[in-house]
Amino acid sequence: MxxxxxxxxxxxxxxxxxxxxxxxxxxxxxxWVEGEPVTSFWTGLKLKGRTKLSVETWRCSRCGFLESYAR
Ligand SMILES: [Zn+2]
Structure with missing residues (x-):
């Protein structure tokens, strides 16, 4: 879309x-990951049990503005 x-x-x-x-x-x-980032010694960030969605990002070819969607 x-x-x-x-x-x-x-x-x-x-x-x-x-x-x-x-x-x-x-x-x-x-x-995109739900909630606040929480650091983890082992993995960098704790992500277990969080909702994760891939992000598509649209860029304006004139001014460079970025607009992202996680669907
Ligand atoms: Zn623009």
Whole structure:
């Protein structure tokens, strides 16, 4: 579902995603996680039992504004 143009300048939005690199240097897409971040000695962050959703991020080709959806 494409957003109806940039909410700031009405430019056209291009679909993309945010990427991160894990400890094994593999790329993975950023995820939305429910609640506040809680650090963990073993895994960096405690995520067990949290709702996780993949995120799609749209970028305005005119002003660079980002709009993200976790569906
Ligand atoms: Zn814009």
């Amino acid at each position: 494409k957003p109806q143009g940039c909410p700031r300048c009405q430019g056209s939005m291009t679909r993309g995603f945010l990427v991160e690199q894990n400890a094994s240097h593999q790329y993975q897409t950023a995820q």
